[in-house]
Amino acid sequence: MRAFFGADSNIGLMESVIQVDPNRSPFMNERIEILCESYSIDGLMNRVKELPRLNVTFKVLFVKNPSTHNPMFKERRSLEREVGLKVDGTVDLHKPGQLFGIMNVEGRWLFGRLKQSEPVWLKHEKKPYHYSTALSTRIARSIVNIAVPNPTEIKAIDPCCGIGTVLIEASSMGVYIEGSDSNPKVMYGLRKNLAHFGIQTKVSLTDMRTITGNYDVAIIDMPYNLCSVITDEEKLEMFTSARTYAKKVVIVTIESFDHLIRNAGFMIVDRCIVSKNKIFSREILVCE
Secondary structure, eight states: OOOSSSSSSSSSSSOOSOOOGGGGOOOOHHHEEEEEEESSSSHHHHHHHHHHHOOOOEEEOOOOTTTTTOOOOHHHHHHHHHHHHSSSSOBBBSOOOOEEEEETTTTTEEEEEEEEEHHHHTTOOOOOOOOSSOOOHHHHHHHHHHHOOOOOOOEEEEEEEETTTHHHHHHHOEEEEEESSSSSHHHHHHHHHHHHTTTOOOOEOGGGOOOSSEEEEEEEEEOGGGGGOOOOHHHHHHHHHHHHHHHEEEEOOOOOOOOHHTTOOOEEEEEEEEEEEETTTEEEEOOO
16 A cells, blocks of 8 residues: 555555555455545435446445445345446346445545456466465565556566566556566476566576666565575675665575665665564565
8 A cells, every 4th residue: 555555554454646556456345436435325325326427237236345334235236226327327137337335434425437447467377387385366466566656667677587477467457567586497387487477578488697788676585495595695786786786685585684685775765574473474565
């Protein structure tokens, strides 16, 4: 939420002028693009009647407010029907051309175009090659959103891309991203995974410490398994090199090395922790 909207909320609801496609986030259920509102349901229906006639079929759904008590099922269906009768258009309950949502937020009744999320990331779990230590598609997608909340004219890189989990999620959201990895053993699986989903993006067998070019952001999932033990000196080299080609870096790590990040010339501007089964935790650091 902080990456997308510049603020967060603890009530499961965010009102903003910034439009985000809910398909981008595993933690976003839907979005209502508000067309009209009123402090009474009758007032809302009067305003709905004034909207232009639709040239597509439609359906009205009651959207539950996660922060308050919601009407019972029968009342919700009744409200959907009553408001739907005020819309100048043709109802289609099975395959509507447009979904509308009604919702009550702190006494305000809202009506607008409803966009529901589709769990695109779940499809990406079925890739040909997996690593037990790889990020889940759900978390990878979230990290991409933190790194690139708005993909317009953004150039990203994943310099330790492994089997491509971050590349796949980023590409599926229209983020321009390149990938590299220093391990020749992962390149075969990486290319197979990208081809499986029809993703064409630049990947190379390169040590991230030798990368050149200019990128708006780098996403670095630090190596941490027994075969990828690296020294503090090597970590500092990784961060120092990233400073030369990326304006912003999002680092994923299971260990703390704030001092190395600062020594490389970055400032940590935000952070969060994601836990798996309350045992295994990763920290996500946003550095500029």
